[in-house]
Amino acid sequence: MNTIPFGPRNEPPDPLLAKAAELPKDVVPARDLWTSIAARIAGEPQRARSRSFRWPAALAAGFLVASVSALLTWGLMRDSDPTMQKPVVIAETPDAAIVPVNYGANSGLTVKEIVARDELLARFREKFNELRPETRVAIQKNLAIIQTAANEIDAALAKDPASGMLKSLLIGAYKQELQLYSTVVTSSDGLTRRT
Amino acid sequence: MTIRNLVLSAAILAAAAAPAAGAETITKKVTVAPDVTVEVSNVQGSVEVTAWDRNEVQLVAELESNKDELEFEATERMVRIEVDRPHGKYHDDEDDAYLTLHVPRGARLIVDTVSATINVSGVRGEQNLQTVSGEVETQSFDAPVSATAVSGEIAIAGNGGKAVVTTENVSGSAMVSGIRGSYQGEVVSGEIRASIAKAERIEASTVSGEIDISADLAPAARVEMESVSGTVSLKIKPPVNADFDIESFSGSIENCFGPKPRDTSKYTPGSELNFTQGSGGARVEIQTLSGEISICDR
Numbered sequence: 139m140n141t142i143p144f145g146p147r148n149e150p151p152d153p154l155l156a157k158a159a160e161l162p163k164d165v166v167p168a169r170d171l172w173t174s175i176a177a178r179i180a181g182e183p184q185r186a187r188s189r190s191f192r193w194p195a196a197l198a199a200g201f202l203v204a205s206v207s208a209l210l211t212w213g214l215m216r217d218s219d220p221t222m223q224k225p226v227v228i229a230e231t232p233d234a235a236i237v238p239v240n241y242g243a244n245s246g247l248t249v250k251e252i253v254a255r256d257e258l259l260a261r262f263r264e265k266f267n268e269l270r271p272e273t274r275v276a277i278q279k280n281l282a283i284i285q286t287a288a289n290e291i292d293a294a295l296a297k298d299p300a301s302g303m304l305k306s307l308l309i310g311a312y313k314q315e316l317q318l319y320s321t322v323v324t325s326s327d328g329l330t331r332r333t
Numbered sequence: 334m335t336i337r338n339l340v341l342s343a344a345i346l347a348a349a350a351a352p353a354a355g356a357e358t359i360t361k362k363v364t365v366a367p368d369v370t371v372e373v374s375n376v377q378g379s380v381e382v383t384a385w386d387r388n389e390v391q392l393v394a395e396l397e398s399n400k401d402e403l404e405f406e407a408t409e410r411m412v413r414i415e416v417d418r419p420h421g422k423y424h425d426d427e428d429d430a431y432l433t434l435h436v437p438r439g440a441r442l443i444v445d446t447v448s449a450t451i452n453v454s455g456v457r458g459e460q461n462l463q464t465v466s467g468e469v470e471t472q473s474f475d476a477p478v479s480a481t482a483v484s485g486e487i488a489i490a491g492n493g494g495k496a497v498v499t500t501e502n503v504s505g506s507a508m509v510s511g512i513r514g515s516y517q518g519e520v521v522s523g524e525i526r527a528s529i530a531k532a533e534r535i536e537a538s539t540v541s542g543e544i545d546i547s548a549d550l551a552p553a554a555r556v557e558m559e560s561v562s563g564t565v566s567l568k569i570k571p572p573v574n575a576d577f578d579i580e581s582f583s584g585s586i587e588n589c590f591g592p593k594p595r596d597t598s599k600y601t602p603g604s605e606l607n608f609t610q611g612s613g614g615a616r617v618e619i620q621t622l623s624g625e626i627s628i629c630d631r
Contacts, residue, residue: 273483276503303582304622307561307622325447326447
């Protein structure tokens with residue numbers, strides 16, 4: 139007669155699973171990212187403090203940023219899990235050649251961080267076509283390099299989601315993307331148009 | 334605070350009313366405080382800044398395009414110079430604007446350009462220099478120096494002062510030499526080559542580029558370097574007294590101090606290396622996803 143086991147099984151615990159259970163569930167980032175990102179999006183206020191201000195341009199820029207932000211936030215809030223990044227919806231633009239970095243499902247980047255990136259990206263797109271062709275090529279090439287890096291990090295995070303090193307590298311790639319956009323925006327704005 | 338030159342703060346719009354008549358040269362000089370803040374913005378061409386022993390800012394601007402507007406605004410504490418191109422495009426190589434400035438040695442300098450080169454000499458105040466595709470060349474003394482470029486090159490020559498030097502590149506290179514104290518460098522696919530004396534703090538990161546840093550470490554120095562797929566090389570001048578914490582997910586670690594890296598798992602290619610050289614004290618942390626790490630004392 140064959141015996142078919144059923145019900146709860148009281149097997150001895152797997153030592154590997156027990157070790158895994160001891161791993162930390164969360165890794166606190168090595169540094170607070172949002173402070174520096176917010177400063178950049180705000181137009182580097184510590185440098186802009188002494189500069190003159192043009193209200194019409196500022197109001198127009200503010201309206202544009204608010205509109206883009208609202209649209210992106212609405213789109214993202216429709217999804218069920220507000221803490222994880224969803225695929226970034228890139229609006230139709232005259233220049234489709236700029237492809238922002240898509241951080242994978244394991245990145246842990248928040249909606250707030252992605253919306254912040256996209257607000258900066260919208261201002262970057264306005265300046266991109268004014269750059270020299272070779273500079274535009276260099277930018278596109280380096281965005282592709284950051285994308286490759288983000289993909290590699292995401293694949294590694296899938297294998298080792300608790301790795302503080304991988305999270306740090308992912309944050310580094312994200313910062314590099316923001317830095318690229320920020321440099322173009324602030325340099326192209328000049329002193330008087332900067333808000 | 335007395336603002337002696339407020340009367341001079343009216344903008345000078347140098348857009349030529351006449352049709353293109355070749356380059357136009359504009360000269361301007363104002364008396365300022367020794368630690369005046371000088372802000373300069375140019376589109377393409379060059380910004381040359383030289384320090385002198387006068388409390389004056391002198392500008393000689395040569396504009397090739399009659400579409401460009403030059404704005405000059407000055408108070409005792411701040412001078413603001415901007416070349417503005419209202420119609421945007423920055424492509425035409427014949428439309429350069431050349432700005433040549435003399436500023437007090439202690440001036441604080443902020444320069445932004447799109448494709449104009451930035452060349453600074455002898456300025457001892459804080460410098461914040463940024464370009465998209467131009468090149469940046471300057472010297473550091475005791476005040477902080479920050480240089481940013483997307484595709485341009487950066488060269489910073491130290492003069493033994495204890496400055497905090499920061500470089501940020503995308504595809505260009507950063508060459509930093511002769512500095513003392515702190516350095517922070519970031520690059521996406523370009524390269525960083527830096528030599529730092531009596532280093533107290535070094536932070537360097539790359540995505541796929543190359544970092545090559547030579548330093549002698551202060552007793553409590555902190556060094557943090559990371560790459561995704563690029564190469565990281567740290568050469569430390571003997572005697573070396575430091576605690577090392579090196580980690581690689583799937584890349585390689587070369588260590589000429591002796592200890593070999595150990596595998597972090599039987600099932601993954603990761604490796605790590607932790608050891609103390611000499612009496613320790615300084616702390617070196619380096620990590621990579623798939624790049625190469627090399628640490629050595631020569």
